[in-house]
Amino acid sequence: MKAAIFQQTGLPADVLEATERPIPEPGPGEILIRVIASPINPSDLSFIQNRYGIRPKLPDSGAGFEGVGVIEKPGEGVDLRIGMRVSFTSVGTWAEYAIANAQAIIPIPDMMTDDVAAQLFVNPFTAYAMVQDSGVKAGPDQWLMLTAAGSAFGKMVIQLCHLKGINVIGTVRRDDLNDELKALGLTAVINTETEDMAHRVKQITGGKGVQCVLDAVGGHTATEALKCLAKNGTMLVYGLMSSEDPIVNVGLMIFKGLTVKGFWLSDWMKHADSQIRKEVAQQVISLLASGTIKLPVEASYGLDQIKEAVQHADRPGRHGKILVRP
Structure with a gap:
């Protein structure tokens, strides 16, 4: 072979x-x-x-x-x-x-x-599990933020959140995918090359910030994304596309009660309750087989x-x- x-x-x-x-x-x-x-x-x-x-x-x-x-x-x-x-x-x-x-x-x-x-497995299961672990719910004051929104994984998260009624802010480095991402359900888009991320997030969320960030970029993008979290917010890190570690502002973490933790699907599958794993599998297969998510x-x-x-x-x-x- x-x-x-x-x-x-x-x-x-x-x-x-x-x-x-x-x-x-x-x-x-x-x-x-x-x-x-x-x-x-x-x-x-x-x-x-x-x-x-x-x-x-x-x-x-x-x-x-x-x-x-x-x-x-x-x-x-x-x-x-x-x-x-x-x-x-x-x-x-x-x-x-x-x-x-x-x-x-x-x-x-x-x-x-x-x-x-x-x-079927890597991106859909990761996306479904991370949206679930984010704790963000549908509602006008609830926001999830996604770096590298134009990736295949990002598009999956956007579609899932749209189905759940969750507001999503996505970051991009170029604007050629903006219309496509918004058509998938992205609420707001921020170009990290031309806009101040923290300032734009404050504008979008009425100064409150986002409850959770899903980050795959690291480096400067993750450093700035940490500033966008609301009090007691969480950043879930699942990749390092920039190959650079972010700079963590300890003051922000202390006085805003922020949490930063990694997410790896292999570990999630090992430790998640068997019923939860079964439910995720059923939901993912149903959404993909029906064409609800592309x-x-x-x-x-x-x-x-x-x-x-x-x-x-x-x-x-x-x-x-x-x-x-x-």
Whole structure:
């Protein structure tokens, strides 16, 4: 089979190669999946650069954390039908075949397309869980703020909040996506290159600030976003796109009672109550299968084009996800 492999960590376009490998055999409790499509997420790119919460096993590490495929061969103790279409998580989904734990798969309803099913887990589950953990409710005085609003994840959060009636302020660095974001339900947009973020948030919220910030940028953006929090507000950090740590104003944290904490879906899935996990899965699948929430795809690439694919995925101003189609 062909797979995207890297033998050392570094920039994905520099270290990834499409390489022939033997088709793996599933062990007890595992499934061999013939991959249909897999998205390129920021977490995938961070993993290849050794900047993620789990570390690659070198040499010859696979890449890609989620995808959609068809069950090819169940391992010992697995009672699942060959040919069933499933969304799954694993390490090494940018390949013609991948091994997944039987507990890490979700059967896909017929009405859900492969493009959507490929993106079912990482962004939708993270978005749903973070909006839930934000504590922000519908109401004129309740505000959630989202940095990097134009990302695929940002668009997911905007659509979820719109359905829940939650006011959302989104930050962008360019204005070319503003109309699209507002059509998805974004209440207000702030261009961090041309506007004073804290001043604009005060204007938008009547001087009260926002109850929660979801930040994936870090650096100066997160530093300024912290100033936008209302008293007893919370910042949930789930990424570091700028590769720079924010400067935390201790005075603000003390006198406004602010909380800053990280969010990692893997940990959330481990510690969340099983009933909550089940409810999130049902809600996410329902919203995506019905088309209530959209997950657009901008382009698809084969494994032989993996370098071009990761370069495209890292390009600013995209309108949809980049998929790898083995």
